[in-house]
Amino acid sequence: MSSRPFRVQVQWLPLTVVGVVVIGVSLLAAGVRSESSARWTSLMGTFRNASAPVDVQAFPGELCMRSCEDTLPRVCYFNWVLEHYHSMGPACKRCAEGVHRDCYRHGCLTADGFERGVMSINRQIPGPAIQVCKDDLIVVDMTNAMGGTATTMHWHGLHQRDTPHMDGVPFVTQCPVEFMSTFRYAFWATEPGTQFYHSHAGHHKVNGHYGAMIIREPEANDPNADLYDFDLPEHLIVASDWMHVDGEMYMPGLPNGDGILPVNVLINGRGTWQKDADSNRTDVPREVYRVRKGGRYRFRFINAASHVCPLELQIANHTLEIIASDSYNLQPITVNTLVATSGERYDFVVSADQPSDDYWIRVRAIGSCDYRKISQGAVLSYRPMSVPVDDIAFPDQGLPDFHEPLFPEVHSVNHPNTTCGVSQPDVCITDFEAYETEDGIINGTPDRQFILGFENYPMRFEDAFGVGQHEHFMNIHDDIVLQGAINNISFTYPPFSLLTQPELVTEDMFCDEDSWPERCQSSDHCTCIHRLKIPLNALIELYILDLTPEVNDLNHPFHLHGYQMYVMEMGQDRQKPITMERAQQIALWQSMQRIRMTTMPPKKDTVSVPSKGYTRVRFLADNPGFWLMHCHYEWHTAVGMVLVLQVGEPDSFVQPPSGFPTCNKYTPDVDASLFV
């Protein structure tokens, strides 16, 4: 299997400069120690004194980008500074005036050529890519240099089994990192595949705080390895939506604004923008992906969007052979159009089998964004490496219009208008088959079944604007004022971190369907800390129902932290409201209609729910801790379409290291002790 010379093409550095150690020896002796500490001992123990701290600076994370065949685990250190920064700033010199090379200057963020304030990581958008091998130790020093903000970073796709306090959810797994503070994230690269990271604070993601995180493993572990020749670090398509103001400007929203929607899409932080037909298009570089004729290339697509519009990817004249989603290997299905919602990842193979030329890679924001005609282009180029990138990145030919088809016939995956299971050749994620399954989870009787009905419900005017009211809401436009909810509960946060300050947690701070707070008794809805309590190792089944009364263009993507979920099925009934009973009827009907019925469903950590429909998922709750589950649309998270799973009792949780930062409100009694 390892006959190919390389799959990751990078500059090799001598192994002697990095911390390469033999793994295995002390794993046998793990015994009473936590798995994490056993990993550490095995990473360090046979090599050096495992009790002494490592000089992390000596292990630059960039050196971890390597072939993962026959490699040993490494420490991968990244030093990040999060700043308020700008696109098209002075660092771009004369980029805006057509000096193309200036657009590539250090510190020049072109984005779509529009000048605005942004949030950057090391003055990059996306932030630096983390590309490591499975079992490496990732250490990220994150310095918050953004005055007036606090932030956390979430490692989307990692289960943080050994280090749940590294999951990066404010007030659930850690305290937000304050201005001028540095927080050291340190966690194992445990889940191989296409992952990413993004801020979980405020609207920082849509302002620029996101990036790719690729965890490779030996190709013997990839059942699709024979389908491609190259898995190159530069073949990452990180697509995101883009606004021309900070996202916070639209929280809660502007009554006379045109909805809470993006104005553009970026591909790896690049693209162009044309204000209207009378304006010139910005003259800034598009992203370039190089291939050589005859090669078969693994591409990794990350939907890092914040808004509700799904992103649709096409590569002119090329098909996409889908081989993985959310880092889970799938039996291949070939399409020419890939649709993904916020938080999803898809890996596919592109065969460079067309005439040597440049081809458009087009990403369109569809669904609710359709009327805005937002599309962005990057270039798939067959030109030799000797042709400099700035000769390719400014194509003369324009990107085909939004409504101009790239293919005579569209074969799509996840198109929002596809009725899952019946409309071949268009497929849904549920039409994919895995290579393996866990019979006990797929066919077992669930220990707990939860029906999670979500919606954005209109608030009563007095609840939103009455004297003393300060509840979160979003104002889509005019007087439409909505709160997000799951089972009528809109999620809010405690003032301290649930996972890492267990001494402050009391049972009465939580609510769920069966324990409705006193203050909400007279109301249909309640804003409180929505928690589902789940016994450790229980088999869980969730029916996630979209209670929206009408079918709309939204397929809310639900993201579960700490786990992957088997996606059992999804469906919708355009006529009747969805209930669990209705969902079961749809499932029965689907199983009779269906051309193909898999016994090996895919696993995902982010799964969309068809509009006014449902998705049924299963997982084994074997990862103790507090794990967020939420709609991955940024504004829906912000207005409470969120809940937290408590898996197991605190005594089963992995303890945070000593000295882990804490937070809480400060409201001491007003008495003599205040004035000593």
Ligand SMILES: *[C@@H]1O[C@H](CO)[C@@H](O)[C@H](O)[C@H]1NC(C)=O
């Ligand atoms: C290992 O490091 C610890 C902490 O720095 C130190 O106390 C101990 O003496 C060292 N052990 C050896 C064998 O060098």
Ligand SMILES: *[C@@H]1O[C@H](CO)[C@@H](O)[C@H](O)[C@H]1NC(C)=O
């Ligand atoms: C568009 O570009 C052309 C050529 O550079 C220039 O003459 C013209 O003034 C520009 N138009 C606008 C609206 O900026």
Ligand SMILES: *[C@@H]1O[C@H](CO)[C@@H](O)[C@H](O)[C@H]1NC(C)=O
């Ligand atoms: C790409 O496909 C279109 C038809 O879909 C065709 O007209 C065009 O010639 C193709 N381009 C190349 C370079 O083969």
Ligand SMILES: *[C@@H]1O[C@H](CO)[C@@H](O)[C@H](O)[C@H]1NC(C)=O
């Ligand atoms: C879905 O179909 C409707 C009705 O045909 C259409 O208006 C809408 O644009 C379609 N959605 C997408 C994303 O193509």
Ligand SMILES: *[C@@H]1O[C@H](CO)[C@@H](O)[C@H](O)[C@H]1NC(C)=O
């Ligand atoms: C949930 O809210 C809906 C209105 O959106 C209401 O009809 C229903 O009774 C509520 N359920 C509970 C349990 O309060």
Ligand SMILES: [Cu+2]
């Ligand atoms: Cu949502």
